[in-house]
Amino acid sequence: MKILVVEDDKATGAYIAEGLREEGHSVDLIDNGADGLIRASVGQYDVLIVDRMLPGLDGVSVVKTLRGAGNRTPVLFLTALGGVDDRIEGLNAGGDDYLVKPFAFGELSARIAALGRRPQMSEEPTILRVRDLELNLLTRKVTRAGQVIDLLPREFALLECLLRRKGRVQTRTMLLEAVWDIHFDPQTNVVETHVSRLRGKIDKPFKTELIETVRGSGYRIDA
Amino acid sequence: MRMPLAMPHMRSTPLRLTVLLILIFSVSSFASFGVAYLVIRKNFDTVLEEQVRQSIESYRSISDVEKLRERLIADVAVTDPRTMILQYTPDEGPRISNVTQFPPVSGFTVIPETAIEHNDLADSYLSLGASVAGGKLIVAQTRAQVIEMGEIFLTVILISLLPTLAIGSIVGVAAARQARDKIEVIAAVLQHLTSGKLDARVPLGADDTEDLSRIGLAVNGMADAQEASVASLRQVSADIAHDLKTPIQRVALLLDQLAGKTEMSPDQEEIVDRALDETDRIIKTFQALLQIAQIEFGHVRERFTQVDLRDVCEGIVDVFGPAAEESGHRLDLSLNGSGPFVVRGDKHLLGQVLANLVENGLRHVPAGGHVAVELSRDAAGVVLCVLDDGPGIPESERENVLRRLYRLERSRTSEGNGLGLSMVAAVCDLHGARLALGDNGPGLVVSIHFPSDES
Numbered sequence: 267m268k269i270l271v272v273e274d275d276k277a278t279g280a281y282i283a284e285g286l287r288e289e290g291h292s293v294d295l296i297d298n299g300a301d302g303l304i305r306a307s308v309g310q311y312d313v314l315i316v317d318r319m320l321p322g323l324d325g326v327s328v329v330k331t332l333r334g335a336g337n338r339t340p341v342l343f344l345t346a347l348g349g350v351d352d353r354i355e356g357l358n359a360g361g362d363d364y365l366v367k368p369f370a371f372g373e374l375s376a377r378i379a380a381l382g383r384r385p386q387m388s389e390e391p392t393i394l395r396v397r398d399l400e401l402n403l404l405t406r407k408v409t410r411a412g413q414v415i416d417l418l419p420r421e422f423a424l425l426e427c428l429l430r431r432k433g434r435v436q437t438r439t440m441l442l443e444a445v446w447d448i449h450f451d452p453q454t455n456v457v458e459t460h461v462s463r464l465r466g467k468i469d470k471p472f473k474t475e476l477i478e479t480v481r482g483s484g485y486r487i488d489a
Numbered sequence: 490m491r492m493p494l495a496m497p498h499m500r501s502t503p504l505r506l507t508v509l510l511i512l513i514f515s516v517s518s519f520a521s522f523g524v525a526y527l528v529i530r531k532n533f534d535t536v537l538e539e540q541v542r543q544s545i546e547s548y549r550s551i552s553d554v555e556k557l558r559e560r561l562i563a564d565v566a567v568t569d570p571r572t573m574i575l576q577y578t579p580d581e582g583p584r585i586s587n588v589t590q591f592p593p594v595s596g597f598t599v600i601p602e603t604a605i606e607h608n609d610l611a612d613s614y615l616s617l618g619a620s621v622a623g624g625k626l627i628v629a630q631t632r633a634q635v636i637e638m639g640e641i642f643l644t645v646i647l648i649s650l651l652p653t654l655a656i657g658s659i660v661g662v663a664a665a666r667q668a669r670d671k672i673e674v675i676a677a678v679l680q681h682l683t684s685g686k687l688d689a690r691v692p693l694g695a696d697d698t699e700d701l702s703r704i705g706l707a708v709n710g711m712a713d714a715q716e717a718s719v720a721s722l723r724q725v726s727a728d729i730a731h732d733l734k735t736p737i738q739r740v741a742l743l744l745d746q747l748a749g750k751t752e753m754s755p756d757q758e759e760i761v762d763r764a765l766d767e768t769d770r771i772i773k774t775f776q777a778l779l780q781i782a783q784i785e786f787g788h789v790r791e792r793f794t795q796v797d798l799r800d801v802c803e804g805i806v807d808v809f810g811p812a813a814e815e816s817g818h819r820l821d822l823s824l825n826g827s828g829p830f831v832v833r834g835d836k837h838l839l840g841q842v843l844a845n846l847v848e849n850g851l852r853h854v855p856a857g858g859h860v861a862v863e864l865s866r867d868a869a870g871v872v873l874c875v876l877d878d879g880p881g882i883p884e885s886e887r888e889n890v891l892r893r894l895y896r897l898e899r900s901r902t903s904e905g906n907g908l909g910l911s912m913v914a915a916v917c918d919l920h921g922a923r924l925a926l927g928d929n930g931p932g933l934v935v936s937i938h939f940p941s942d943e944s
Contacts, residue, residue: 275735281742346734354792368738368772371745420807446808450841451773454848459811 267312267382271295272302272328273344274320278367282315285371286378299323306332311339312382315374318345318356326359333360340381342374353449372483376435394429396487399468399476401429410468420445421464428477428487437484461485503668507661511654518650526642533635534615538597541617544573544628554579554623561585561626571611572631579624591627594618600629612636671701675708682708687716723782730775730782737775741768777908784915789835796839798830798873798939802862805843809851817856820847825865832871832939834920842916845909846875846935854879854932870941878932887926 269286273279274297283293294309296302299320306314306328314332318325329341342363343356353364363377394401398411406422408415417425423445428436438457442448445460461477469475478486551557561577565587568575576586590606594616602610613636616629674691681689690712691705748761783789806822813820824830832839843862850860854877863874882890891914913935917924923938 277739277742281746346738366776367734368741368768371749442808446804448804448808448840448844449837450844452808452844452848454809454812454851456808456812459815460808463811 267378268292268310269294269313269315269378270302270306270309270311271315272297272299272306272320272325273315273317274298275317278317278344281371282374285375289375291378299325299328303328303331306339307335307337313378314339314341315378316341316343316361318343318352326355329360342377342381344369370482372435372480373437373439376437376440376483379434380431380436380440394426394432396429396432396476396489397474398472399429401425408468410472413471415467417464417467420460421467424460424464425468428485432487433489435480435483435486440484504661504665507657507665511657511661514653514657515650518653519646522642522646526639529638529642530635533638537615537630537632537635538617541597541615541628541630544630545617545619545621545626548626548628549619549621552622557622558582558585570607571609571633574605574610574614574616574627574629576627576629577621577624578627581623591616591629594627599632668701671705675701675705678705678708678712682712682715687712687719723785726778726782730778734772734775734779737768737771741765741772744768774908777912781908781912781915784838784912784919787919789838790919793833793835795831796834796836797828798832798839798864798871799824799828801836801840801843802864802873805840805847806862809844809847813847813851813860816851818851818854819859820851820862821859822862822864825863828864830864830866830871830873832920832922834939838916838919842913842937843873843875845913849909850875850877850879850933853877858932867938869938871939873937873939874934876929876932876934878929881928881931881933882926884928890926891924 269291271279271282271286271293273282273295276297279295279297283295286293294305294311296305300323302316302320303323314329316325316328320328325343329343332339332341340362341360342365343361344365344367345352345356346367356364362381365374365377392402392404394403400409401422402408403426408417408422408425424441427441427444436444439451441457441461442452465475465477469477476487478488480486548557548561551560558577558579561575562585565575565585568587570587574586574588574591576584576588576591578584588605588607588610592600592604594600595618598616599613600616601613605614611631611633613632614629615632616627618625618627620626678689678691690709693702693705693709744761744765748758748765753761802822806820809820847860847862854860859878861874861876863872863876865872865874890910914924917937921940925936925938927934927936
């Protein structure tokens with residue numbers, strides 16, 4: 267993917283750029299809002315990573331201006347502030363996702379991947395499928411190898427979330443946000459226990475495990 | 490110990506002053522009227538004495554006994570005893586008098602009606618007795634005028650005083666009421682200020698020269714200063730937290746890079762992991778401090794919406810359910826009464842509050858214990874309770890645990906940063922909700938009383 271990083275903190279900017287390049291992305295790094303706005307307008311980027319606090323033109327203004335000009339490139343906001351206000355302000359300004367500094371690189375990488383390849387809304391599938399597992403969104407029935415599996419509503423939602431983004435890592439915080447609409451970090455390992463319950467139903471009775479744990483990051487169902 | 494005042498109203502200073510003023514005014518009025526009365530009465534008495542003396546003298550000047558007798562007989566016949574009494578007691582012969590019997594007098598004497606034997610007399614008389622030719626003569630003048638004058642004085646006093654008293658009382662009570670209302674407003678504002686509502690102010694009218702308005706002005710000035718200093722304190726702590734976050738954040742990045750790029754022995758890897766965990770904890774603490782500061786600024790209130798606490802509770806109980814089971818706890822939600830349990834607020838913050846309380850419960854209640862979330866309504870509004878059967882919090886510590894970074898001795902070694910309940914308190918404050926920690930006998934009950942949602 268072609269990614270623009272607008273970040274004034276040199277250490278953070280370099281860290282992000284280097285990490286993303288190592289993953290095979292092409293990255294441009296800009297250290298102020300005004301230049302960032304110009305580059306974002308002219309370059310064809312797949313994802314923009316914008317720090318909220320920038321010298322000169324701040325991140326929110328950059329994104330508001332871009333959206334005003336009709337630019338729909340997905341935006342991930344970075345912020346040193348983590349308040350409730352900041353997240354909603356960022357999303358209202360036209361941001362697509364939001365990450366509070368400091369973050370593990372895995373978290374950023376997973377979120378970028380989710381942003382860059384958003385499913386096309388026009389072709390909404392009714393059945394999500396991976397290998398011998400099928401999840402029917404209409405009948406809300408889940409089967410594996412032809413066997414019907416009873417899932418609780420939240421387990422169903424969790425599985426649906428993993429299947430919709432199959433092949434990509436879903437971090438714990440991403441799952442918390444998507445499945446439970448929880449935007450803070452509980453100190454208890456709540457996601458782990460939910461995933462382990464889900465595994466108990468869809469993986470344990472079968473030979474191959476579909477849900478894979480990605481160390482330090484989260485979970486993934488391979489395509 | 491001061492004696493309690495009989496009437497609670499008398500505690501109002503303006504009313505007390507009014508009563509005192511009316512009292513002083515009445516006493517001084519009575520006194521001045523009294524003095525005037527005494528002076529005038531003295532004059533009257535002098536005039537009376539003069540009249541009586543002259544009458545006596547006019548009879549004395551008649552030296553012939555026979556002539557005196559004739560004159561007296563004639564005078565007695567035409568003199569009305571109600572205005573004047575004449576009594577001549579000759580050494581020999583019958584008494585000449587217009588009353589049946591007048592008591593003996595010496596010098597000027599005031600004789601009341603009851604001492605005189607006769608019907609239809611005035612109330613009292615000023616009398617003087619003297620020796621005249623061939624006998625004793627008593628002349629007594631009625632004091633009706635003096636008495637009448639006294640009555641007129643009393644009437645004048647009452648007539649002039651009553652309206653004054655009435656008007657004074659009404660104006661005094663009204664002034665006292667107004668002053669009391671103003672004082673009550675000021676007292677209420679001070680109450681708000683001490684309870685932490687720093688935006689409370691005394692409403693001021695156009696006239697700010699009046700003494701109570703000046704006190705109000707002073708209270709507002711004090712509140713402004715207090716609010717400003719609290720705001721700057723918060724700003725400073727937020728700035729410090731923010732400034733410290735950046736270098737720690739860089740340390741975290743460096744550690745992450747180190748872990749990602751360097752081939753390390755398992756021991757080294759463990760050290761890096763532990764360092765990462767520690768930086769993560771520091772950052773989370775800063776994050777929580779910043780978030781509490783942000784909540785206390787109150788800007789979030791502008792974004793409040795209708796939140797059904799039932800949804801919030803179901804979500805949190807659902808997400809923590811398996812984790813609670815895993816740690817051997819029972820976690821459940823009970824709804825008392827029919828919903829909806831709607832409050833005005835921020836659903837994410839309310840969710841975080843509940844999550845903090847549930848996590849606290851799961852952390853402090855030994856395995857096998859029970860953590861219950863309860864929603865109910867009372868007359869005042871929606872009540873959210875989180876109850877457990879764990880060790881509870883001693884009553885003496887309940888205030889302290891709401892303070893930032895405070896932790897009970899027994900929790901020092903466990904997870905948590907001592908900010909969970911501070912965050913809960915800040916969010917409750919933001920929502921105008923009352924937070925109370927109580928005894929569940931055994932265990933802790935945390936109750937949050939939300940105000941009813943009027944809008």
